[in-house]
Amino acid sequence: MEHDGAIDDLLSQLLLLTMKDVEVIGVNVTPADCFIEPAIESSYKVLQLFGEENIPIGRSDKNGINAFPNEWRARPEVINALPSLINASYDLNPYSLPEAVDLLIDQLTNAKSLVTILITGPCSNLVEAIKRAPHIKDKIEQVVWMAGAFRTQGNVQTYQHNGTAEWNIYWDPKSSKELFELELPLVCIPLDVTNHVPVTKDFLSKLAYQSDHFLSNLAGQLWALTIDTIPSYHYVYFMWDVLATCFISMPENFTVEEVKASVSDRPPNAGQTLLSETGHPLKIAIDVDKEVFYEYVLNQLKSE
Numbered sequence: 183m184e185h186d187g188a189i190d191d192l193l194s195q196l197l198l199l200t201m202k203d204v205e206v207i208g209v210n211v212t213p214a215d216c217f218i219e220p221a222i223e224s225s226y227k228v229l230q231l232f233g234e235e236n237i238p239i240g241r242s243d244k245n246g247i248n249a250f251p252n253e254w255r256a257r258p259e260v261i262n263a264l265p266s267l268i269n270a271s272y273d274l275n276p277y278s279l280p281e282a283v284d285l286l287i288d289q290l291t292n293a294k295s296l297v298t299i300l301i302t303g304p305c306s307n308l309v310e311a312i313k314r315a316p317h318i319k320d321k322i323e324q325v326v327w328m329a330g331a332f333r334t335q336g337n338v339q340t341y342q343h344n345g346t347a348e349w350n351i352y353w354d355p356k357s358s359k360e361l362f363e364l365e366l367p368l369v370c371i372p373l374d375v376t377n378h379v380p381v382t383k384d385f386l387s388k389l390a391y392q393s394d395h396f397l398s399n400l401a402g403q404l405w406a407l408t409i410d411t412i413p414s415y416h417y418v419y420f421m422w423d424v425l426a427t428c429f430i431s432m433p434e435n436f437t438v439e440e441v442k443a444s445v446s447d448r449p450p451n452a453g454q455t456l457l458s459e460t461g462h463p464l465k466i467a468i469d470v471d472k473e474v475f476y477e478y479v480l481n482q483l484k485s486e
């Protein structure tokens with residue numbers, strides 16, 4: 183798993199660890215939608231909840247081309263102070279961890295079978311890993327990436343930009359463009375489908391009624407941090423990464439389309455994913471069975 187430390191990235195890591203058929207062989211953290219030290223701490227604490235602290239964590243020190251707002255990056259710091267995580271022991275030196283690209287190359291090189299790469303942040307580590315060690319391409323079964331906005335507006339609202347891009351691509355449009363050009367077996371879970379699954383009060387209410395389960399209680403605390411009061415699209419928190427994570431275990435509940443697309447790497451639409459016949463083949467999810475999805479998440483969070 184490649185994540186970038188935001189609240190739904192941590193929830194996604196947690197959810198992935200509840201999936202009985204999934205063996206997680208490494209977690210890379212990139213300081214995109216987070217600052218790195220607190221994000222490594224929470225990532226490690228989540229592994230520890232499952233007794234999985236032997237899963238290696240890789241540390242990325244990449245700087246994106248277009249940084250996330252600091253207010254968003256600072257939010258994950260709160261995670262480590264939550265009642266369910268504050269006392270989890272944390273005896274890890276974040277500076278002693280392997281570098282993310284090295285870890286990715288090592289884990290893929292040594293893998294005995296094909297590997298699925300779930301990316302819930304930018305794709306910069308993967309692209310650099312393939313440049314440095316092209317042989318790892320043959321170890322990739324599939325890349326599942328929460329990224330893009332194909333037939334809908336983006337979620338980047340900033341200077342020098344026309345609002346067409348999704349943030350995970352916009353952070354590093356150059357690597358994103360290169361990833362599409364590599365033509366890997368790639369499935370994007372873009373805003374087109376994540377827009378269907380907001381974090382609703384109804385969902386949080388159901389979650390709270392099952393909060394005697396430790397994971398439900400923790401997840402409820404995490405999602406509560408995402409509820410903003412301003413009722414505009416840009417303040418709605420969606421199940422972005424959580425939906426992409428569910429694609430790993432329930433792909434049959436998604437509608438997937440084969441398309442051709444490329445990525446713009448310059449203003450005013452840097453990071454826009456453009457559908458065109460001259461683009462590169464990939465798959466995009468365009469719909470999901472919402473009821474099944476919300477039910478599945480609630481159910482998995484009852485496992486501890």
Ligand code: AGV
Nearest residue numbers: 188190191254302337349350422423
């Ligand atoms: O564009 C969605 C990506 C997902 O990987 N992230 C959040 C998810 O982790 C960026 C993002 C978009 N809007 C945000 C974001 C918001 N309002 N707060 C924090 N991050």
Ligand code: CA
Nearest residue numbers: 188191302303
């Ligand atoms: Ca993310």
